[in-house]
Each structure stands twice: as structure tokens, then as C-alpha cells.
Amino acid sequence: MNRLPRLTALLGAALAVAGCAGSDSQDTGGEITVFAAASLKSTFAELGTQFEETNPGTRVRFNFAGSSDLVAQLTQGAPADVFASADEPNMVKAVDAGLVDGEPVTFATNTLTIVTPPDNPKDVASFADLAEPGTSVVVCAPQVPCGSATERVAEAAGVALSPVSEESSVTDVLGKITSGQADAGLVYVTDAKVAGDQVTAIPFPESGDAVNTYPMAVLDGAANAELAQQFVDLVTGPTGRQVLAEAGFAAP
């Protein structure tokens, strides 16, 4: 059975190719791969296009996913040049795993907002209204960043929530609101902005107690560290600030 190891290697290679979602690690000089949190999808895609236009011949590839998924992929050896996380704990994980080159930079912040279906059927007006009996509230599970922010806000406001569902992602919370399944949910300001008039966003003062910061960093194994740093500079510079602000992200 001396064919066995070779087969295993072949299978491993096939799985690795499938696993890294087309992020080809070929060093073409003008290409960088950016692993970014799912909530950055539209802003980073726009900044990537701008970057390619101002630096002709370069290419920015993206892999958008949940921050913890991205850290897991990076830890397992996925090739990337830049990592942008939706929260600090996941960046800390990346730093602790020795994946990061230099210091992470905070480039944006995000806060929670209440969202309801467009007609706000239960007339939710404040955070305390979420605890009203008969109002079905959907939040993120405490295990994910938006859920831990929800916990902090609820604690600061002294309101005990009893949600009908604790979802694994902001997208799932938003889905339950846009489809009218629940009366209110807690998502990030930027998510509410993306949903547009499919939801009514109700800002509340207690959201200031859980500000989520977005750090990004050039990675240790970057094939093109110089270009990667240029992309980080673009995001943290005035252009990046403007694009991010339009999407609802606040300055760090």
C-alpha cells in the first residue's frame, strides 16, 4: 500500500484548494489577498476597486467571512496578506497565533441599533421596550461579537431580555426582521443601513456602552507586504474613512 500516502497527499491538496476559496497564492507581484469580516463586504469591495484603479496592474482578492472563521482559516495556513476583523478578540487570536506582522490598526467602529419591521408593529421606541411581554425579540448569541455587544448593552441598561431566538450571525437576525418573523432585533448600525427601508432602525443611547472596534493588520506570511501596507493605508486614510462613513461606520 505505498500508494496510500500519495493518495492522502493528493486528497489533502484537493481539500486545501477547495478550502481556500480560490485565493491563489501565486506570487504575481501585484496581487494581495485580503481576509475581511463579512460586515465589510460592500465597503472593502469598493475600496479594492479604487485601490486597483490608483495602482494599475495590481489586484486585490477578497475572502469575506465571519471573523472567527477567518482566524480559523488563517491558523490552518490559508495564504493571505491582510486581515481585517470585526472585533478585537479575533484580532488578538490572530496576534497570539503569530499570524500578524506589526501592530494592528483600528480603522472603524460600529454600534448596535434596534431594528423592527418597517411598520414597527409593537411600537418599540426604546431599549426598555424590548423587554415588554408579547414583543418577540431576536438577538445574536453571546458567543458571537454582536451577541456579546448585546449582553453588554443590556447589562448597562439594566434590562433583562428574553429573546425568542439567539442567532449565530447578524445576517440571521436581520433576516428574521425583514421577513416579519420577529417584532424587533438588535443589529449593527451598518447592517440596518444595508437593509434600507426593509427595516425601521431605532437608535438608542445605551448602544454607546458597547462600541465594536474593527482592527486590521498586515499578516506575517504576506507574499506582498509592501502592497498590503498600501491597502491598509488606503483603508485607514481619508478615502477609506469616507467610504466607511457612508456605510454607517464611525471613526475609531
Add this chain to the structure above:
Amino acid sequence: MKLRRAAGGLVQVGLPAWIYLPAAAGALFVIVPLLAILLRIDWPNFIPLITSESSRAALLLSLKTAGASTVLCVLIGVPMAVVLARGSFPGQSVLRALVLLPLVLPPVVGGIALLYTYGRMGLVGEHLETLGIRIAFTTTAVVLAQTFVSLPFLVVSLEGALRSAGNRYESIAATLGARPTTVLRTVTVPLVLPGLMSGAVLAFARALGEFGATLTFAGSLQGTTRTLPLEIYLQRETDPDAAVALSLLLIVVAGAIVVASASRRLAGPL
């Protein structure tokens, strides 16, 4: 067993040697990932990880809902299989294709479809809402999602069993004066019981693994809608060791079911 012997009698030639290579590759393709999970288990903490409160709640909920949806599958799937196998009416083949559709649908599509059917604003849910019945975010929603995706498994295996069993005995019973209901009860069902069992076991296994439709349609709350696959998905965010341990638990439960199903199948007409 009968089939294998017949084939052996017809074809005296052995298998071509090369065929073992792709077959072994296929086996490895399935087995290596399972081994990878085994190797990643944090054995000293394995028992505490799978017996934590949230894990136990998830396992219990999974077994309960998968059991309930299997019962539902049998109650509505048996008549469906009988009608599809024995009945004859216009549009039968179209109906069969439609009923089997959840087999090939991505589960998340099933979830979206269920949402627009039984959700608060859904086709049926809207009327249930006015009656004061709400399905969203309840255990009932989980059972509906699981039944939706596992029903075709039962219908397919039972219909196959009915077809291969033929209707010779049924005709004899009818000739002897038995009424259709008596024929169904005393001849047809006992004849395909092994096929029914394997179908039910498959449906149970599929329900146990249900993830996409549940996540989309039922939500996720400990003890109410968070089944084992949803718990694994969530634990992975903060505690990968717990996720791996729970994955093994699910593999063991599913494995036991598949083995049971395989032994049933050898005995049955399928």
C-alpha cells in the same frame, strides 16, 4: 443477498484490479475527514464537553424533534408511497418529482420556502396567526423543517420496496374477497415492513442532521430550537474543542443509525 448470488452465477470473472484504486480513493475521501475529527478531539475534556448543559439540551432536543418528525413522516409518507406505487392517476410522475424535490434542494432553500409558508406573514402562517397559533421560533418549527427534508427519504425507500415486492399477494387477497383496507393492513404493509423500517431510519438520520432549514426557519434558542447541528455551529465560534466533541457525538449517533439501516436493508427487499 439473493441479488449478489445471482450476479455471481451470471458473471464468473473477478473484478478488474484497477478498480480497487478509485474505490480506495473514494473510501479514503470519506474516511479521512472522520479520522481528522477523531485526532482533534480533546480527550481529557471530552466527557465534560459533551455533557455540558447546553450540549445535553441540544442532544435531547435533536432526539425528540427527529423522533417526532419520523413519526410524522411515517404517518403521511406511507400513504404517499402507497399512492405513488400502486395508484394510477394523471400527473402521477409529476407529483412524484415534486414530492422528491426536497432531496435535491439545498436545505436553506427549504427553510426559505417554509418561512414563506408557515412564517408569520406566510401563506398558511398568516391565517394561523389570526387563530392565535404561532409556529415561528417554536419546537414545532424545527419538527416541520425536519419533516420537510426527511419525508422524501421515507417515500423513496418505501415506494421502491412496494414496487419490488409486486402486487401478486395483494391480487390473491383481493380474489379471496378481502377489502382494499384489509389488503393494505394485512398484506401490503407487512410485506414491505423492512423497507418501511429502513425508510424510517433514514428519515430519522436526515432529521437529526438537519441544519439549514432549521437555522433559516426556526431560529436558535437553547432547549427550544437549538438542535445539535446548530449547537455545533455556534460553539465553533468560541469553543472549537466543544464543537469537535459534539461533532463526534453526532457522528456516533448517525453512524449507529446508518449501521442499523444497512442491516435492515440486507434483510428487506430494498
